[in-house]
Amino acid sequence: LKDSKIMDNEIKELMIPHEKVAHVQSTNPLDHALLVLIKSGYTAIPVLDTEYKVQGQISKAQILDSILGIERIEMERLHDYKVSEVMTSKVPRMHKNETFGKALMLSINHPFVCIEDHDQSFIGMMTRRSILALIHRHLGR
Amino acid sequence: LKDSKIMDNEIKELMIPHEKVAHVQSTNPLDHALLVLIKSGYTAIPVLDTEYKVQGQISKAQILDSILGIERIEMERLHDYKVSEVMTSKVPRMHKNETFGKALMLSINHPFVCIEDHDQSFIGMMTRRSILALIHRHLGR
Ligand SMILES: Nc1ncnc2c1ncn2[C@@H]1O[C@@H]2COP(=O)(O)O[C@H]3[C@@H](O)[C@H](n4cnc5c(N)ncnc54)O[C@@H]3COP(=O)(O)O[C@H]2[C@H]1O
Numbered sequence: 001l002k003d004s005k006i007m008d009n010e011i012k013e014l015m016i017p018h019e020k021v022a023h024v025q026s027t028n029p030l031d032h033a034l035l036v037l038i039k040s041g042y043t044a045i046p047v048l049d050t051e052y053k054v055q056g057q058i059s060k061a062q063i064l065d066s067i068l069g070i071e072r073i074e075m076e077r078l079h080d081y082k083v084s085e086v087m088t089s090k091v092p093r094m095h096k097n098e099t100f101g102k103a104l105m106l107s108i109n110h111p112f113v114c115i116e117d118h119d120q121s122f123i124g125m126m127t128r129r130s131i132l133a134l135i136h137r138h139l140g141r
Numbered sequence: 142l143k144d145s146k147i148m149d150n151e152i153k154e155l156m157i158p159h160e161k162v163a164h165v166q167s168t169n170p171l172d173h174a175l176l177v178l179i180k181s182g183y184t185a186i187p188v189l190d191t192e193y194k195v196q197g198q199i200s201k202a203q204i205l206d207s208i209l210g211i212e213r214i215e216m217e218r219l220h221d222y223k224v225s226e227v228m229t230s231k232v233p234r235m236h237k238n239e240t241f242g243k244a245l246m247l248s249i250n251h252p253f254v255c256i257e258d259h260d261q262s263f264i265g266m267m268t269r270r271s272i273l274a275l276i277h278r279h280l281g282r
């Protein structure tokens with residue numbers, strides 16, 4: 001299991017394809033990012049650039065922290081900031097031809113891992129949930 | 142691995158003991174809960190009652206959703222609500238003498254699992270992180 005390539009059939013099906021991943025661009029204003037985060041219900045989502053390359057990730061907590069300085073959150077100030085000013089560039093990524101063991105190792109400290117193609121473009125995401133589901137199926141046998 | 146009891150030495154060390162778990166009580170006001178959530182940095186934390194029994198869990202998103210109805214978040218209204226009015230009671234729990242397989246199964250759809258003693262009092266939490274770290278150690282051999 002550990003050494004199978006993540007593009008083996010069984011594991012490839014686990015990946016959430018890029019078209020189903022909620023994401024924002026680094027040049028988007030923060031009010032747009034907060035809207036996408038609240039609507040999707042996710043804690044954190046990937047940030048891509050215009051060429052679909054992974055730049056980092058952004059979370060609701062980061063957006064709220066950046067402007068929570070005063071008692072009220074001033075929603076109108078959100079539009080003046082860009083995602084790139086608040087996001088973290090520390091997001092785990094791996095290549096589509098690497099092993100399941102690598103995805104498992106990265107998922108220990110990160111809720112999701114971004115999967116990249118040969119030209120480093122974003123092709124999908126591996127979540128802790130899908131990794132745990134596969135392991136549970138394998139241990140069960 | 143799957144059938145070992147979660148209180149086997151190796152697995153017991155994985156559990157975060159209750160004194161290290163950030164939590165609130167169901168009777169606490171929401172402004173207190175938001176403060177604990179923001180200070181701890183966690184997405185969601187357990188809610189206990191006065192007898193240290195698990196009542197549910199509460200997240201930043203739930204608190205913000207409950208009052209986001211208008212443009213500005215009115216911080217002063219937070220004090221008027223109780224945690225019990227906003228929390229979700231759907232939180233996975235298991236008994237300290239159950240198996241690792243059960244903790245793994247519950248962690249597929251939940252970021253953490255609450256561990257209870259014979260009298261159902263809260264003794265600690267198993268996180269996806271600790272489950273993935275143990276699996277990675279075992280698969281490595
Ligand atoms: N709408 C929903 N339906 C069913 N279950 C839901 C759900 N939203 C959250 N969950 C559950 O809660 C876990 C934590 O979600 P969270 O949003 O904190 O953290 C998520 C989120 O930050 C990100 N993520 C997952 N799916 C995504 C997607 N389609 N687009 C963008 N980000 C995604 O990856 C993290 C880990 O996801 P994972 O699935 O392992 O783990 C998820 C899943 O088990």
Ligand SMILES: Nc1ncnc2c1ncn2[C@@H]1O[C@@H]2COP(=O)(O)O[C@H]3[C@@H](O)[C@H](n4cnc5c(N)ncnc54)O[C@@H]3COP(=O)(O)O[C@H]2[C@H]1O
Pocket residue numbers: 043108109110111157161162163164182183184185186187252253268269270271
């Ligand atoms: N201060 C910190 N230091 C290092 N890494 C950190 C961290 N805060 C978060 N992380 C990383 O981010 C993951 C998701 O954290 P989150 O707060 O969304 O979701 C957390 C949080 O809701 C809860 N949790 C974890 N530890 C807790 C504690 N001591 N008290 C209360 N709740 C806790 O369990 C969920 C899953 O935790 P898990 O460790 O599997 O997964 C954590 C961990 O890998």
